[in-house]
Amino acid sequence: MHFTSETHLVDDVVERDFVVGDIPGTLWMPATTSPPVPLILLGHPGGLEQMYPRLAARARRAVADGFAAATIETPGGGDRPTSIAAEQARADLRRALQAGREVSADIVDRLVLPLVEQSVPEWQMAMDRLLALPDIDGPVGYSGGVISVGVRLARTEPRIGAAVLFAGSFIPRAILDEARRVTIPLHVLLQWDDEHNDRQAALDLFDAFGSTEKSLHANMGGHTGVPAYAGEDAAGFFVRHLS
């Protein structure tokens, strides 16, 4: 892992771009840290550049609460290569949506499962390197979509102590089954009036989680209109579980 740039933002946040393996990422830290701070991983659907304003806002909130925050580019996002199979699945999805057909379980599996298989080890590698930095220590939180990536990380990665999951993407049957074995505290955000979201699938996933502490926060405002107070509540969740 090597750092490629460092910017001091106005509010005592240091933003550093890095490359881990061949994956670009960004780390946000408090300007001064003593003792080391817990880490929140910021998941997203891909495209660090377009996602920057929203990721930076989430990161600055995390830093204000005493955390480090980091993200890496999604497989196929930004300049990262995409596979022919992923292109094919995305084309099939587009065709189904344009034709008003239901998106088949087969398309969902081909779209999401390879992404989960590739993303999770990448997050784990990033975590290895980030936790080796002197100013960062566990526990680690995962925040965001892709929700299936969050489910797999929550189930398999013992360093993840709590997760804020954003409902809104297609959920393979296998991930729904995995959810039953997730036991960490969860805070699930659902945009109730998100027309691109399968609300029932999100409710079924929430119901499936095996965690004794899980909360579902459903709000209005469409796909990208998560209200500010929803961010406040999610921030409070991480403070309760990671601080």
Place this chain on the structure above:
Amino acid sequence: MHFTSETHLVDDVVERDFVVGDIPGTLWMPATTSPPVPLILLGHPGGLEQMYPRLAARARRAVADGFAAATIETPGGGDRPTSIAAEQARADLRRALQAGREVSADIVDRLVLPLVEQSVPEWQMAMDRLLALPDIDGPVGYSGGVISVGVRLARTEPRIGAAVLFAGSFIPRAILDEARRVTIPLHVLLQWDDEHNDRQAALDLFDAFGSTEKSLHANMGGHTGVPAYAGEDAAGFFVRHLS
């Protein structure tokens, strides 16, 4: 309205019992108020004495946030008379539950609608008197079950500016229809694993509300196990809308 007792609680809260008409109630106020404070009405399923610990905890939180809080006894609760029709509906409900039968729409209507018809004018009368006190001014929030009472108040009483509604009781079809005409900000609490609660009915009601700002917070912990952080989030909602 006349006050029958006054107690100074430890945390700068003054608790005063009152009678309005022939209905007993309790008012909690900050020990010092200047200027006048907004009011939160605490709804409950009936039985002020048994409900006291939970009501007082909610009231003290409201007072800490700069509000007055008040409750009145529910029709048929405590020493208040109950009607033969209400007794009959409750007996029919018990029989249906014991037999494992679905509770019919007719039973739900007979159980809930007369309670709504009687409760709402009682809350309005209490509101008239409480808002006439020098230390209390609008807006008014409604917090609690019976959720159908909350829906009717939210739809018909313009002094109610925001409501925290507790899902968990039976909802008549007519109330579901009324919900579409509710437009005030709403914060709905649902205990996801409440075995006595019709979860789908609660989700349908949440979906029906016409409010552009509505949030559903679903948590674990069973019927009476609303977690402390859920109370925090609900308190934050009232601070945003009534302060």
